[in-house]
Amino acid sequence: MNMQFITIFRALLFILLALALCSVIFVIAGFSAVELFESIIDGAFLRNGAMKHALRWAAPLFITSIGVIISFRAGYFNIGAQGQFYIGAIFAAFTAEWLNGAPAFVVIPACFIAGATGGALWALWPGLLRLKSGADEVITTLMGNFLASLILIYVTGGPLKDPSGSGQQASSRPLDEAYRLGNSYELSPTIIMIALSLGLFMWVIANRTTFGVVSGLAGRNATMVEWQGTKLLRVGLASFLISGGLAGIAGTVELMGPNGRLAAGFLPAHGFTAILIALVANLSIAGAAIAALFFGGLASAALYIPVMSGLPASAIEIINAAIALFITAKSKFLDKLFSLGRAKWKK
Amino acid sequence: MVKSDNNIFECNNITVSFGSVHALQNVSVAFERGKIHAVVGQNGAGKTTFARVVAGLIQPSTGKILVNNKQMLGGDVKQARAAGVELVHQSFALPPSFTVAEAMQFGASNGKIYSRRGLEKFWQKHLDNLGVNVKSKQKIKDLPVETLQAVEIARALISDAKFLILDEPTAVLSPETTDKLFERVRQLKQSGVTIILVLHKLKEVLKIADTVTVLRGGKLVQSPISCENIDVKKLSAMIIGENASQNLANSNRAAPSVAIKPDTALDIKQLSTIKDVEGAALTDVNLTIAAGEIVGVAGIEGNGQRTLVRAIADMVGIKSGEIYLNDQNMTQMSHLERRSNGLRIIPFERNVEGLSLSSPLWENWSIRNYLQRPIFSLIKPKEDRKACNTNLKKWNVHYSNVDQLAGSLSGGNAQKVILSREMDDEAKLIIAAQPTRGLDIGATDFVWKSLRKARDNGCGILFISSDLDELFDISDRVIVFLSGQLVGEFMPPFDIKKIGAAMIEADL
Numbered sequence: 059m060n061m062q063f064i065t066i067f068r069a070l071l072f073i074l075l076a077l078a079l080c081s082v083i084f085v086i087a088g089f090s091a092v093e094l095f096e097s098i099i100d101g102a103f104l105r106n107g108a109m110k111h112a113l114r115w116a117a118p119l120f121i122t123s124i125g126v127i128i129s130f131r132a133g134y135f136n137i138g139a140q141g142q143f144y145i146g147a148i149f150a151a152f153t154a155e156w157l158n159g160a161p162a163f164v165v166i167p168a169c170f171i172a173g174a175t176g177g178a179l180w181a182l183w184p185g186l187l188r189l190k191s192g193a194d195e196v197i198t199t200l201m202g203n204f205l206a207s208l209i210l211i212y213v214t215g216g217p218l219k220d221p222s223g224s225g226q227q228a229s230s231r232p233l234d235e236a237y238r239l240g241n242s243y244e245l246s247p248t249i250i251m252i253a254l255s256l257g258l259f260m261w262v263i264a265n266r267t268t269f270g271v272v273s274g275l276a277g278r279n280a281t282m283v284e285w286q287g288t289k290l291l292r293v294g295l296a297s298f299l300i301s302g303g304l305a306g307i308a309g310t311v312e313l314m315g316p317n318g319r320l321a322a323g324f325l326p327a328h329g330f331t332a333i334l335i336a337l338v339a340n341l342s343i344a345g346a347a348i349a350a351l352f353f354g355g356l357a358s359a360a361l362y363i364p365v366m367s368g369l370p371a372s373a374i375e376i377i378n379a380a381i382a383l384f385i386t387a388k389s390k391f392l393d394k395l396f397s398l399g400r401a402k403w404k405k
Numbered sequence: 406m407v408k409s410d411n412n413i414f415e416c417n418n419i420t421v422s423f424g425s426v427h428a429l430q431n432v433s434v435a436f437e438r439g440k441i442h443a444v445v446g447q448n449g450a451g452k453t454t455f456a457r458v459v460a461g462l463i464q465p466s467t468g469k470i471l472v473n474n475k476q477m478l479g480g481d482v483k484q485a486r487a488a489g490v491e492l493v494h495q496s497f498a499l500p501p502s503f504t505v506a507e508a509m510q511f512g513a514s515n516g517k518i519y520s521r522r523g524l525e526k527f528w529q530k531h532l533d534n535l536g537v538n539v540k541s542k543q544k545i546k547d548l549p550v551e552t553l554q555a556v557e558i559a560r561a562l563i564s565d566a567k568f569l570i571l572d573e574p575t576a577v578l579s580p581e582t583t584d585k586l587f588e589r590v591r592q593l594k595q596s597g598v599t600i601i602l603v604l605h606k607l608k609e610v611l612k613i614a615d616t617v618t619v620l621r622g623g624k625l626v627q628s629p630i631s632c633e634n635i636d637v638k639k640l641s642a643m644i645i646g647e648n649a650s651q652n653l654a655n656s657n658r659a660a661p662s663v664a665i666k667p668d669t670a671l672d673i674k675q676l677s678t679i680k681d682v683e684g685a686a687l688t689d690v691n692l693t694i695a696a697g698e699i700v701g702v703a704g705i706e707g708n709g710q711r712t713l714v715r716a717i718a719d720m721v722g723i724k725s726g727e728i729y730l731n732d733q734n735m736t737q738m739s740h741l742e743r744r745s746n747g748l749r750i751i752p753f754e755r756n757v758e759g760l761s762l763s764s765p766l767w768e769n770w771s772i773r774n775y776l777q778r779p780i781f782s783l784i785k786p787k788e789d790r791k792a793c794n795t796n797l798k799k800w801n802v803h804y805s806n807v808d809q810l811a812g813s814l815s816g817g818n819a820q821k822v823i824l825s826r827e828m829d830d831e832a833k834l835i836i837a838a839q840p841t842r843g844l845d846i847g848a849t850d851f852v853w854k855s856l857r858k859a860r861d862n863g864c865g866i867l868f869i870s871s872d873l874d875e876l877f878d879i880s881d882r883v884i885v886f887l888s889g890q891l892v893g894e895f896m897p898p899f900d901i902k903k904i905g906a907a908m909i910e911a912d913l
Contacts, residue, residue, distance in 0.1 A: 268775040268782050271768050279761035282769075284720070285752045287740035288776050296780060 065340045069349070072338070076380035083376060094369055098377075101362030102355030110245040111361075114316060116354025117253040118308040122332035123339070123346045124260045125304030129181075131264065131341050132297035133277030138184060138199025139305045140329025141206030142177040146306020147313045148213050149176025151230055151320045154237055154313075155218060162236045169237070170310050177306020178299040180206060185298030189291050195298075203329065211322045218320060230320040233313070240315040249315050256307065261343045263300070273297055305329065327375070331357070334378060337385045353378070412474075413438040413568055413599045414459065414490075419468035421454055428454040429465070432625045434618055441590060441600045442629065443614035445607065446644055447871070451623040452603045456572045459601065460492035461485030472568065489567035493557050493574065501546035505532070508545055509560055535559050536592065551582035555589065562598075569593065570601045575609055587613045605705050607637045607644075607909045619643045637906070645873065645905045669732060670696045670834040670865020676716060676726030684711040685889035690726070692884065692891065694834065694865040699856065701880030702869040704908055709889035710869050711753060714838050717867075718750055719743060731833055745777055747833025751823055751840045753869075755816065759823045762812030766804060767793040769811045770826050800825040801851070817848030824852065828859055835859055838869045853879055873901060 081091035129136035150173035184198035218230035240246025264270040276283040339345030360374040414436040421429040464480025472488040506528040529541040616629035671694040680686040715721040719740040752758035770793040841849040885893040885907040893907035
């Protein structure tokens, strides 16, 4: 059987299993599962303009998830995409504030460079700790997420605080219209272009460069790569930096696109959904594009469900969590089923 | 075998097979009660397998086991334990974060509730009785290795063991602590415990044991031999096998077909390394390999052969000394730079160090070239797949396509993939570490032929093997490592007795 087919089949099966589990939960909670799924599908893909909304959410998720894929492929479980996303957005916001008044063709690229740098820096220290002293990156990047959230609260309530802000949530001064890549009503073609070209670029990095092959081999068997003569430091650090940089770019996209300002605790589950996308896609960049659309659809449905059927928006979070549960919990039975497809060539 | 009440352990015609390999073949042994019995043999002679059969960890495919004249099921640890048999493993199995008391309780746990202080007091008493100098509050990870072993032995004695098996207990110990261990073993003997020691060094055997049992290639050579009537010379001949040395004398070994060129492939001067994580440190090693020469490395495993390879590969810290490849000083160079100057390595562990089993063949094959390029250089996978395909075909690898995972190949084919990667035309020095381990005769022959061919093309080859017959067959010169030092250098015709004696530190 074709490996790609198995991968897709596997992902679909996990999602279906997750949805089945969710319907049981919803029915027990007293909702109609059928009605809920109808409104999710409607809200995610069928309703007028739903695809646009799905794409709006899918684009930044996709960018972050390819970063996650790069580090996971190299064998580093950087789960700090959320923190790197925040720090990237903060760096971009400071740059926009600092260059305020300069022409857009200067400010926008500068913000992207700053965002990528911020995200990369927030992945650099867990990377160094891991590669130099063996500190588990799962712990450090997770801690990094909490730190980044607190820094975001400080920044939005301190240095970048919008003095005219009257809302309860602290936020920064809105970006000048000239610097925006899109708004929250319309889908921005610029952002889609950025996501697609980053996807293509990273596909080349992962599949058509020495780094792609070597980091993939190191992720599966680091000992072998060491015996081939490489110290893992460079490949490892590059993976961390690329991973963080992409999350930082996603943060910049959110800031300069739909959000237009920094708000404390914005998109709190972004990084984790990106990890989910990477896993559902089985660390394939093309697969991540499709998976990002699916999860983007779910995110857009989350806004629609309460309006349509009076059901809670958190239903989407339950679905996400259930998918995560099935993707991460390796079932012996399923693995056996899939391994049937992997023919052996013993001679 | 005569039945005797005096025997604590008997086994008749035990055979253990792993696949088509016989680890033990028709072994019959009896051990007398209250004595110290040594079991000796080369690597792969079946010593550890034998120890594990006795302890009930492995079920023999045929044969009978009697403990205290009671028939055992075989492969049943609980039953063996109930009969008083305990095994102390070669590598320690104590959880590092536990205290000594916790680790002891872990082995003896019977579901009751204890207080920490009660536990510590209880086990302290047990340890004191055995004369183990340790506080039961101490963490396992803080203990020196000899204390760790003492704790491990004390743990085996929790359940009133009458029959204790120690698998290579001296492998991790320094000479002084070995004496301490032997003192402890003698005390145990006096208190009525029967002890089996699996040992490597013959001097130690003669120092401690009452009888010795010799295994070779999974078969019993002789047992029991009283230690009073034997010396190191006779014993080493039994271990290595008279036949092997005779065969060798008769085999018309091809002398190096090309005249050895004057240039050297490898020159190591006064090399000392720090202690490696996985083996003895090297002390003052001097070694020269000429281009077009195969130098065989003999020695019991763990005596510095691995450290030597890792030092040549820049994987272990060097304290002093210099390494030259092709007359070029490489001491300060990285592994990659050394490789670009012609160093190639066929590593010890094919499936871990040699290949990434869950990656496609072409990636495994291309990595050596990729690592010589800048980290983000573009590649052409199509061409690399093709090149890989051509090369693997040339090396007679059986596979269906280059996208196949390396793990789907058999051992011999996997080794051929490594050979085809490491034995290219630019190779100047090839380190072949256990290249035939676990291979069948056909694949082994292939590896030998390839090494000879590389030699004839002017490569220097460092060949490490624990199979002496193979070493003698292939090498132009054999060196012997013991405890990180080069203790002997032998030219053909090889005298197996002398080399064997050097390996086990026996003076002949």
